[in-house]
Amino acid sequence: MNRFGRGRRENQRIRTEDALKHLLDCDESGRRATVESLAGAMGLARGRAAALLGVLRAEGLALAEGDGHRLTADGRRDALQVVRKHRLYETWLARETTVPPERWHAEAQKAEHHLDTSAVDELARKLGHPRFDPHGDPIPTREGELPRRPRASLASWPENAPAVIEHLEDEPAACFREAEKLGLAPGTRIDEPRHGGYGSIHCRVEGRHIEVPAAVAVLVHVRAPERDEQAPEDVFRLSELPVGGAAVVHALAPSCTGLERKRLLDLGLVPDTAIRCEFASPFGSPRSYDVRGALIALRRNQAERILVRPAS
Structure with missing residues (x-):
């Protein structure tokens, strides 16, 4: 019985925290948090969502305003800690x-x-007290501070104006997966953006021309590049270097993260390193590359994450 009671309390706590996050998200985006919006966000029946908002009010975490709800100071503090x-x-x-x-x-x-x-x-x-998560979202401080910055969508960015991705929404999940397949990530530079049919955006990313679907473009938030973010126009992906071709490493793509990034750096793939494609397997992948006198094998998806420029 005690175990059952603990489980119920744990489930209630999780639902409360999820509800707090929804109210915070509505507040940050200028939307009204309602019974219907909470029910939709959490997959609850309307009655359960209404009861959950009642719990938040009873605990002093939310207040009713007309047909909506907003967080109290205590509710906002708790929501920010979950975030x-x-x-x-x-x-x-x-x-x-x-x-x-x-x-x-x-x-x-x-x-x-x-x-x-x-x-x-x-x-x-x-982690070194990071200020932003891998999607470009600000991380609240221990004291509950959350920096706010105006955002511009790639969908509305001026044509032919270079940009750098500052933030990438991770929902809907299908659109996020599509963005990742296109090589888009916070820190990625976008050149020559042009509006295409049905709201799509044609642009050049890491030496390759791509088309970003409208549903993805609205989830990509960009800003103008800083002076130190100017990229040479002849940068391309290592996967496009032919057998026998030589190049110089420019950088690892921003989409290269985690242990994969560490491994490539440990292999010596740092800026200004000379690299030569020696030979390919019968199926084209992996390929062998000469890096500082050592042969290393890279699969195509790994070589796609390495940006190079022609050897002088």
Whole structure:
């Protein structure tokens, strides 16, 4: 019976935290949090969503305003701490594991409910107190501060104006997976953007011309490049270097994260390193490359993450 009671309390706590996050998301995006919006976000029946909002009001975490709800100061504080756990855990997954990007959000959704304050503080310390998660979202501080910045969507960005991806929404998941397949990630530079049919965006990314579907373009938030973010126009991906071709490493693509990034750096693939494609397997992948006198084998998907420029 005690175990059953503990389970019910745990489930109620998780639902409460999820509801707090929904109200915070509505507040940050200028939307009204309602019974219907909470029911839709959490997959609850309308009656259950209404009861959950009643719990938030009873605990002093939310207030009713007309047909909507908003967080109290205590509710906002608690919601920001849940978001802090989520975004720090996503950052850890991106930097320290091989979990694919499309799984970061779901894994963090589970972990955020089971990390206590001391574990979160230790995680932040080990990560170097990052300010942003791998999607470009700001990470709330321990004190509950959340920086806000105006955002511009790639869908509405001026034509032919270069841009750098600042933030990438991870939902809907299908659109996020499509963005990842296109090589889009925070820090990726976009050149020559042009509006295409049905709201799509044609642009040049890492030496390759791509078409970003409208549903993806609205989820990509960009800004103008800084002076030190100007990229040479002759940069291309290592996967496009022919057998016998020589190049110089420019950088690892921003989409290259976690243990994969560490491995490539450990192999000596750092800026200005000379690299030569020696031969390919019968199926084209992997290929062998000469890096500082050592032969290393890279699969095509790995070579796609390495940006190079022609050898002088």
